[in-house]
Amino acid sequence: MFLFITIMFFIFRLMPGNPIGLILEQYNLTPEAAQRLIHLWGLDKPVWQQYLIYIKNLLKGDMGISYVYNAPVSSVIFSRKLLNTLALLISAHGMALLIGMILGVWAAWRRGTPIDIGTLVTALVLYTIPVFWLGLMLLMMFAVHVHWFPLSGTITPARSYKDILQYIGDYLWHLTLPMISITLIRLGGDFLIMRNTMINVVREDYITTAIAKGLPEKIVVWKHAARNALLPIVTMAGLDMAFVVSGAVLTETVFGWDGIGKLTYEAAINRDYPVLQGLFFILVVVVLLANFLTDLMYAYLDPRVRY
C-alpha cells in the first residue's frame, strides 16, 4: 500500500502540464500572481521534499488542500458527491447482479433453446454498447421527447420540499435513468459469467444425482446448481464493488450526476494533485477491504473454505 501511494504520487507529478495551466488561459493572471500561487501550493520545492511533506501529513490523517476547491481534500471527497456516487453505483450494480444472475441461471438451464440464444445475443449487444451513447439515447427518448424523466442533476433545481419523503422521491426520480443505463451496461457481463459457470455446474454428477432422486426442478436449479455456480461471480462482484467508489465518469457526465467520477476527471484535467492522491488512496483502501469481504463470503458459500 505504501508502495502504491508512492507510485501514485510520482505518476501524477510526471504528467506534463501544471496546475496553473488552465487558470492561465481563462484568467489573465499577472506573472507575479502565478508565481505566488506556485509557491503557495509548495510546487516550487523539489519533488522529494513535496513527497516527504505529503507522507508526513498523510500519517497525520491530513490529505492536503485542493488547489481548485481551496478546501481540505477530505471535505471535497466525503461530501454529497460520494453519497451520490454510492447511491447510483450500488443500486445499479446490485440490480445488474441480481438480474444477470437470475437470467444467467435460467438461460444455462434452458441451454440451446431460442430463449437462451436470444438472451445471449442481447447480453453481448449490451456488453458492447458505449455507455455515453446509451445514456444520450435514453435522455432523448425519456427526457426530451416524452418528459417522463428529468434531464440532469440529482434533484429538481430550486424546488422546495414539504418533507423528506418528497425529497427522496425527487432524488429517486432523477436516479432512474442513470441507474438504468449502468444496469444495462453491467448486465451483459454479469449474465455471461453466470451462464458460463452454470453450464459447467449443470454437467456435474451431483446434479444428475439430484435429478435422478426425483427432486423438483426448482430445487435442483436454485439450491444445488445455482449456489455452486456463485463463486466466480461473487469474486467479480467484490472487485467491482471496490470500484464503486471511483465512480462512473461517462455516465455521471452525461446525466449531470454530481459524483466522484466527475470529480476524478476534473481533478485530472486541472492537475489537482491533492484530490487525485486522496481519491486513489481511498480507492486502495476500499479495494483491500473488498478483497477481505470477498474472502469472508467464500467461507459462507463454500464450506470447504475455512479460516
Added chain:
Amino acid sequence: MGLRFNTKIIAASIIMTVFIVSMFAALGGALRASAAAKPLKLKFTVMMPSYDPVRIRAGELLADYASKIGIKIIPKPVDFNYEIGKVQDQHDFDLYILGWSGKNMPMYISEFIRSSEDRPGGYNIEGVHNATLDKLADELDSAIDFKQQQQIIWKIQEILADLVPWIGIYTRYLTQVWSVDWTGFHKEYWGYASPMTWRTVHKKGQTGGTFTVILADDLKSENVYLQKSIYESMVWSALYDTLVYLNDSYMPRPWLAYKYEHSADGKVWTFYLVHNATFHDGTPITAEDVKFSFDIIKKNNIPSFSRIAQYYDHAEVVDKYTIKVYLKKAYAWFLFDLASMPIIPEHVWKNVPWNATKPPKVGSGPFMWAKRVEGEYVELVKYPHYWRSDMPKVDKLVFRIITNFNSALLAMQAGEADFYVYYIPTSAVNTVKNNPKLHLNLQAGFTFYYLGFNLRRPPLDDVWLRRAIAYLVPKEQVVEGPLNGLGKPCTWYISPYFDGYNDPNVPKKYPWIGSIQPQLDKAKEMLAKSDKYTYKDIDNDGILEAIPKAHTTTTTTTTTTSTTTTTSTTPPAPGTSTVTVTKTVTSTSTVVSTTTATTTVKKGMPSSQVAAAIILIIIFLIAGIWIARRK
C-alpha cells in the same frame, strides 16, 4: 520457509538496474548526438489541443500546404495541459496552435511581448526579444489617454506584423442560446454573459418569474475572491455590483459610481457613488466600503484580481459618497479591471478571512443569495431595494449546473433552461438553429486562435521563414470547413472588435498577415529573400535544408573539405566530423564547405559521450556475466 537474503541476487539486480539505466542514457546521448549533427532541416512539429477538431484540422491543412514547398510540418494533437507544459513551461516546441484571447486584446498585449516574460511559465512563449517592444509595452500600460494608447498600440501592431512571432488563424463567434420567450440580453463578454443581462432580462411583455441559466461548471467555493473560472464570475456578477460596467462595445461606463475623474498624470482617480445604494442587509454602500473592497485585494494580493493588487496604492475617503483612489503608477486599463471588482460590505467582511470557503454572502447587486446545492444549482432571488428601482426584472435567477454541452443543449430543447452561454460544437449549431423555440445569437468576438513560432529554435529565428509559413496558413479554409462558417479569418494582432485600437493598415502593408488563403509562390519568394539562410534541398529528400549565410566563406580550411570528399562515398564513422548529407553533395563546392563548417562546430562533445556510454555498457555487461556465472 522464509526468504533468505541472497547478496548475490541483490548485487546482480542492482547492477542490472544500473546497466539498463545507462543503456537508456547512452541511447539518449547517441540520439541527441545524431540530431545535433544534422543540418537544419525544415522539419517541424505543430502541437494543438486534441479536444478541438477545428484546431487539429487547421494544423493538418497547414502541413499539407507546407509540404508543397518543401517544408515538412508534422501535426501532433496532444492533451491540452501537456501542450501548455511543453509550450509555456519548457519552451520545448517548434510550432503550436492555441486559443488565447488576451493575445489580441489591447489591455493584455503588453504581457506577451516583454522580453522579461521569456522565462519558464512566462507569457512570452515565442521568445520575442525586441527593445522597442519592451519600451512600448511599458508606455502602453501607463498611457491613460485614448489617443496616446492608440498611437502606441498601432506601433506595436506594425512591429509584430513585421516580426511575425505568431500569426492569427481564426476568431470564433461567441455563441449564446436563449429561449425565444425572453428578451433584454446583452452582448457576451469573453466566454460568459454580460453582468447587465441579469439586470435587464425579462420575459417578453411581462416582469417577474424565474430565469434559469445553464452554468457549465459548479462553483468551487462560495467566495467571490476564490473564483476559479469564468462561469463562477457569472454568478458573482449578479450578486455584487461594481463601480463601472462595460457596455456593448466593451467601453467602461459609470454604474455604482455615477461619475468619475482622474488627475492629469493618471495616478489619482475620484469616484462619486450613487446615494441610494444599499447592501442586501439594508446598510448603505459608502466610500468606506469601496475603500475596504480595494484594501482587501491589495492586503491579501488576491490572485483573481492581481492587476488591481499590483497597481492600487491606497484610497482616501473624501466624504460618505466620494472616494479618491491613488495608484502606484498610471495604469491604462484601470477601469476595465474595476468592471469586475466586487463592492463588498466592510462590516460583514472585516472579521472574515478573505479566503474562507463559505463567507456570509451579503452582496451589493440586484440579486440576493438564496440557496445552493453543491453540484446541482445556485438560486438567487431579487433584491427588492436595489438602487435601480427598475432592475432586476425577474424574481428569481437560477443557475443550473450542467457540465456536458450535449446535455445542456438537450435541456434547452426540453425547455428546462432559458439561457446558455458556452461552447457550442459546430455540429450542434444546426439543431439549435432549426428549433423554433430557441434563438442562437452569434456575435463576432475577440477569441483568438493562432499559430506560434519558437524563435529560439533555428531556423525559426529567421523572419523570412516565418513570413513564408504565414503565407501558408489556410485561414479561410479553416473557417469555412471545420468551423462551419462560425467565425472569421484573423488578419490582425489586435482585435478589430475594440473600436480604434486595431490598426487597419496592417493587412495591406504586411501582406503575409493579410493573406487568408495559402499562396505558395509568395511563400517561396519569402524564402528566397532570406538574408540569414539559404533554403535548398541538398539531399534530395523533398525537404529543404537551411544553410546559414553568415558562415559561408569564412572559416573552412582545405583540410576539412578534403576529408569531406574522401569520406563522401562511405558512411562516416562516428566521431569524425562529416555527416551523411555530404554523401549526395557533388555539384557546388560552396554548399559542401558550408555544411562542413556548420557541423564541425558541433561534433566533439557528443562523440565523447557516445564513447563513454559504450565503455560503460561493456563494463556492466562483463560484470553482469561474471555474476551470473558465479551463481
